[in-house]
Structure formats: C-alpha cells, structure tokens
Amino acid sequence: MKTLEDPSTKDVVAIKRTISKTLRSRLRARGVTVASIARDTGTSRTAIRRVLDEDNTSITLHTMVRTAFSLGYRVRLVLEPSIEKIERVAPPVEVEPLLRELGESLDRLPMRR
Numbered sequence: 001m002k003t004l005e006d007p008s009t010k011d012v013v014a015i016k017r018t019i020s021k022t023l024r025s026r027l028r029a030r031g032v033t034v035a036s037i038a039r040d041t042g043t044s045r046t047a048i049r050r051v052l053d054e055d056n057t058s059i060t061l062h063t064m065v066r067t068a069f070s071l072g073y074r075v076r077l078v079l080e081p082s083i084e085k086i087e088r089v090a091p092p093v094e095v096e097p098l099l100r101e102l103g104e105s106l107d108r109l110p111m112r113r
Helices: 007-030 034-041 045-052 061-070 093-108
Strands: none
Touching: 007 045, 007 061, 034 045, 034 061, 045 061
8 A cells, every 4th residue: 555655645645636726716716516517527526526625536537537627627647757767877988088078177167156
C-alpha cells in the first residue's frame, strides 16, 4: 500500500485537491447544485460529491471529466517521463578539448558575491 510519503501518492493528492477546489469554485460561481450536475452527467450525487471532495482520490477519470465538462472545463492529461537514475558518462574523446577549454574559461570568470 502506498503511503503519503510516496511521491506518486503526493502527486495524486495534490492533483485531486486542485481539481476539487477548481470545480467547487465553479459550482458556487454558477450557482448550480450537486443534483443538477449529477443529472447533467448521468451519474449520482454521491459520485459528484466524491469529485468535489479534495480528500477523496477514489474517483474514475470518466466521472471527473464529465463533471468538469458539465462545469465548463476541458480536462487534459499529460504524462511526463520521470528520471529514475542519473549516471555519469564519459564524454566522447572528440569533445574533451572543448570541455577543457570551457572549464578554463569558467575558472577565469570573476567570483560572484
């Protein structure tokens, strides 16, 4: 089981809080009810309440997207690769003189205060 210290769990909680706060704010601004959103989306009031509850991460993507659409939002999902391991690699032999020259040039720069 994932804990709150797990980076993926922290991401899920942060994303859900942002979505819930944004949708609750739009719900209030438009003066609509949970019941009317449930009717618009063809789901239950309980499901809509789960979408609006920032602590409840047990919602389907389908319900979240339909709720957001009903409130005038479009949901875009972006997957970004994460870096799991960084390894030091030797530079190609051809660039070693350039790297040495770059290092010498950097050494000649005045120190920042």
